[in-house]
Amino acid sequence: MPRLFPRLTATRLQATTYLLGIALFSIAFLVFLNSSISFVVTDVIGQKKGVGDAVGTLGFADELLALVACPIWGLLSDRIGVRIVAVVGYCIVGLSLICLVQSQNVYPDLLVARLGFSIGGAACSTMVTAVLPAMVAKRMTKEDDEPNIQERALANGYAGRLQEEERAARRDSIGHGATPSVSSELTITPNRYVSRSQTRRQASGSGSDQKKDTDEESYAGTSQLAGFVGFFTGAGALLALVIFLPLPAHFQDEGRSPAQSLQISFYIVAAIAFCVAIFIFFGLRNLPGEEEKSINHLCDRPYDESTKLDSQGNLHTTLIPTPSYLELVKDAFLLGLTDSTIFLGYLGGFVARASSVAISLFIPFFVNAYFTRTGKCRSNPDNLPDIKENCQKAYLLASALSGIAETAALLCAPIFGWLGGRVAKGASEWPLLGAAAVGVGGYVAFGMLRNPDPFHGDGGQWAFIAVILIGISQIGSIVCSLSLLGRGINEGGDSRAQPADTAPQERFGAMEGSEAAPLLPGAPEEKAKKDRSRLKGSIAGMYSFVGGAGILLLTKLGGALSDSWTAGAPFFMMAIFNAVLLVAVVGVAVGKAALRREEARDRG
Template sequence: MARLFPKLTATNLQASTYLLGIALFSISFLVFLNASISFVVTEVIGQKEKVGDTVGTLGFADELLALVACPLWGLLSDRVGVRTVAVIGYCIVGVSLVCLVQSSNVYPELLVGRLGFSVGGAACSTMVTAVLPAMVTKRQEEKPEHDEQEGVEQEQEPEQITPNGHAARLQEVERPGRSGSVGHATSASVSSELTITQNRYTSNSQTRLDGAGSDNAPKQRVEDTVSGTSQLAGLVGFFTGAGALLALAVFLPLPAYFQAHDQSRPQSVQTSFYIVGAIAICVAVFIFFGLRDLPGESEKSLSAIWHTPYDESSKTDEEGNLHITLTPAPSYLSLVTESLKLGFTDPSIGLGYLGGFVARASSVGISLFIPLFVNAYFVRNGLCTSNPDNLTDIKENCQRAYTLASALTGIAETAALLCAPIFGWLGSKVVKGRSEWPLMGAAAVGVGGYIAFGFLRNPDAFHGDGGGWAFLAVILIGISQIGCIVCSLGLLGRGIAESSGSQTFAAQDKPTTRTLGEAGPVTGGETAPLLPSSDTAGEAGGNDSQQDRSRLKGSIAGVYSFVGGAGILLLTKLGGALFDSWTPGAPFFILAVFNAVLFVAVAVVSGGTALRRKQIKDEELVVA
C-alpha cells in the first residue's frame, strides 16, 4: 500500500492515528469543558451566585497544575513511550468528565474533578508535540534485503589475521567453472580489495548509508526528514483547529438536544458529559492499537518507571577488539536539564520554545479576551447590563454581544484552520534556506493584528462606524496564532531530526574529510580501528551532535508545553489586571509585544546563521 505521507517513516495507520486521534481531540475536550463548566456549576450543583469567580478559579487551578504536569508527562514518555502516555491521558480525561457531573459541591468535589481533567489533558497536549518526531524517526531495525543477506554471509565467514594485526572477515568469491552445487568457495585473501581496512571499511559503510554513493545523500535524507516534519506540523495545526470546531459544532449542542427530548437541564448536562467522556475512552483505545510499533518506541515500557533502563554503547580498542558497555540511562532531572539547555544552545529548539510561548498566549487572547473586549464595549455604551464575569448571564441578557464575540472568535479560528497547511507547506519549501522565515512572518502578522484590535473603538463589525476593521484584525490574529503553532512544532522537529542525522554520519565523515584539491590517502592509517570510538565520534560531531535527541523528544515536548502554559498564566494575570486598570486593549498590546520579541529573535538567529554561512563559504574559497 502506498504511503499517504511519503516522507514519514511511520505507517499510514500510525500517521492517521496521530492526526485523527491525538491531534484532533487534543483540544476538543478542553474546549467543551471550558464552554460548559458554568452549566455544571449552575445546573448540576445549583450555584447561582459568583459563577464567574468560581469558573475563573477552576480554570486558574487547571492551568497551574498543567504547568507542572506537562513536563512530567514529557519526561515519563521518554521512559514508557508516547503511546502509553497518550492512552493514559485520554483515559483520565474520560473518567474526569464523568466524575465532574457527579459532583454535589464546588469544593472539593468539582475542583478535584477539574484537576483530574487537567492532569489528563496535559498528557494529551504534550503528546501532540512528542509524537511528531516519532513520525519521522528512522527505523533502526529496517535494512535493505541485500544488506541482510550480506550480513548473514559475513557471519559465516572465517577470520584471517591480516598483516596489520587485525582480524578481518574474508569475503566469499564465486570461482568460474564451479558447479552449481558448490556455488562459492572460501580462499585466503591476498588482495587488499578483499581485506577490510580502515579506509575500505569507511568507504563501504558510507556507500551503504548513502544508497547510490552520493555524498549528498545523508544531507538530503535529513532535509527530507525536516521537510516531512514541517508538512506534518501543518496538518497537525489543521486537525487541532478542526478539533475545536468539532467541540463547538457537535459536543456543545448536546445539552440542548437532550432538553428537546424531554430531559431536564441537569440531566441533559450530565448525559452530554457521559457521552463526551465515552468518546475520550474510545480515542484512547484507538490510539492503543493505532500507534503500536511506533519507530523508536519498541524498547520502552511501563517497567522503566521502576527499573532503570540502560543505554548500550560500543568501542573498539587499539587491538581491534569490540567492547560493549551498558550505562544507566539519564535520570529524569538530567533529561529536563538537557532539554532546557537546548533552548539556549540550539537556535531551532530555542525558537520553537519561544514560538510555543507566543502561540499558547495567543490562544487565550482569542478565546478569553476577544469576548471580554466585546462585552466591555457593549456594557460601556449601555447596550447591555450583563455581568461580564458571568458567561451564562452574557448569553441570556446580552445576546447581541455574545453573538458578536462568537462570530469574531469563529472567524479567527477559521482563518487559522485554513492557513495551517499553508504554513506547513512554507516550512517544507524553505527548509534548505531560511526555515525560520515563516515564523518571522507569523510574528509580523501578529504584531499588526493585535495592535489593530487593541485600538478598535467599535468591535461591532455588523454595525458600521469602522467596525468592519474588526474582521481584518481577527483574521490577522488567527493567522498569527496558527503560524506560531505550526512553525514552532516544525522547528522542534527540525532540531531533533538534524541532530539525529548529524550523529549518524559524523563519525564516518571524519576519516574522509579533505580540503579542496588535497590528494593522497584519507585521514587514518591502515592500522586504525575499524569502528570509531566514542571519543572519535565526539570529535567529529561535537557533544551536541553526538547525542541522539530523539530520546529527548518527550522531555522537549514537556518543556514546550511548560513554556506555553507560562505564557497563558502571564497573559491571563497581567492582561486581566491591565484590562481593568488601564484599557480593554491592554491584553492585545501585550500580545503584540510578545510577537515583536519573537520577530526580533528570529531576525537575530537568521542573521547570525547567514553570517556564519558566509564565513564558511569565504574560508572554502580561500582554501581552494
C-alpha cells in the same frame, strides 16, 4: 500519504491515528469542558452565586497544574513511549468527565475532578508535539545501515578471527614453509574496511548530495504534517462546538432536566475519550523510534551498549546509562538556549498558546466591556450564564468575532505547512516571521478599536480584518513552532547514523594504518548527546511548559492591565510578544547567513 508527506516513515494507520486521534481530540474535550463548566456549577451542583469566581478559580488551577504536568508527561514518554502516555491521558480525561458531573460541591469535588482533567489533558496536548518527530523520523535504510552492520560484525568477530588465523599460522608453520599474513583475505581490519567503504561510496555517487536531498524532503514532510496537525486541532474545536455542546439541549428537548441532560452528555463525551484511547493503543503500535520503550523502563534506567577494541586486541563492552529524568529536563532546556531551531520553536509555542487565550477569553471580554461602557448592556452580572441573557448582542458579536478568527486559522493551517515545506533548509524560519508580523498588525489594530461592532460603523468594520489577522497569526505560530521542533529533533539524528560525507578514517579514529585501531571511536557520551530522538518527549513537555507560562502571564497581567489601563491591554501585550518573536527570527536568520558566509570564505 507519500505524496502529501515526503519522507513519512510512519505507516498510514499510524499517521491516521495521529491526526484523527491525538490531534483532533487534543483540544476538543477542553473546549467542551470550558464551555460547559459553568452549567455544571449552576445546574448539577446548584450554586447560583459566585459562579464567575468559581469558574475562574477552576480554570486557573487547571492551567497551573498543567504547567507542571506537561514536562512530567514529556519525561515519562521518553522512557515508556508516547503511545502509552497518550492512552493514559485520554483514559484520565474520560474518567474525569464522569467525576465532574458526579460532584456534590465546588470545593473539593469539582476542583479535584477538574485537576484530574488537567493532568489527562496535559498528557494529550504534550503528545501532539512529541509524536510529530516520530512521524517523519529518519529511518535507516539497508544501505545506510550497512556500515553499522559491518562495524558491529567487525567488533564481534575481529578478535576471534585474529586468534583463529594465528592458530592456523602456527599449524601451517609446522608442516609448510609459508606463513599466511594476518592481513589476508580472511581478516577484516579497520584499514581494509576503510578502503571498501570508500569504494562503495564512490560507486554509489556523492553521499553528501543524497543526504541533502533526503534532509530537504524530511523538512518538507515535517512542515506539511505540522500544517495538517494545526488543521485537525482546529477541527477538533469545531467538533466540540458543533457536536458536543448541543448535546444537553438535545436531551432537554426530550424532556430531561438540565442536570440529567448535562450528566448524560458528559457520559457520552467520556465514552468517546475512552474510544480514542483504544484507537491510539492499537493505531500507534511499533512507532518509529519507540521500539525499545516500555512501561518496564518507568523506574529503571535502560542502558546502551558500546563495544570497543583496545590496543591489545581485547573487546570491551561498556554499558552507558540513559539520562535520568533530571538530566532529560536539563538537556531539553539547554537545547532551547544553544540550538536556534529549538529556541524559535519554544518561543513560537509561547506566542501560540497565549494567542489562544487572546481569542477565546479577551475578545469576548473586549466586546462585553464596550457594550457595558456605552450603556448598551447592564453591568457585568456575577452569574456567567446571565451574560448571554442580559447582553445577547454582545454575546453574539463576541462569538462571531472569535468564530471568524478560528475559521481563518483553520483555513490557513495547511497553507503554513505548505509554505514551510517549500522554503529551503536555511530559510525554514521565514514562515514564522510572517506569522509574527501579521500578529503585530492584527493585535495592535484590534486593541486600538473604539468600536468592535462592525455592524454599526464608527470604525467597527476594521474588527473583521483585525480578527482575521489574529487567527492567521495564531495558527502560523502553532504550525511553524511544531515544524521547527520536529526539524530540530530530527536534525539531531540517530546516534547510530553517521553523516554520509564523514570519512571512514574519522569514524574509526586515528592510527588508520594500525590493525589495533578502535572499531567504534568517539566517546559514547558524545554520541548520546547528538541523539535528540531520546529527548522528543522532554522537548515536547518543555514546549507545553513554555506555552502554559505564556497563558498564565497573559491571563493575569493582561487581565490586571485591562482593569487599570484599557480593555485593549491584552492585545497590546500580544503585539509585544509577536514583536519579540519577529526580532528573534530576524536575529537567527542574520546569524545563520553570517555563519554561511564565514564557512564559504573558509572553503574558498
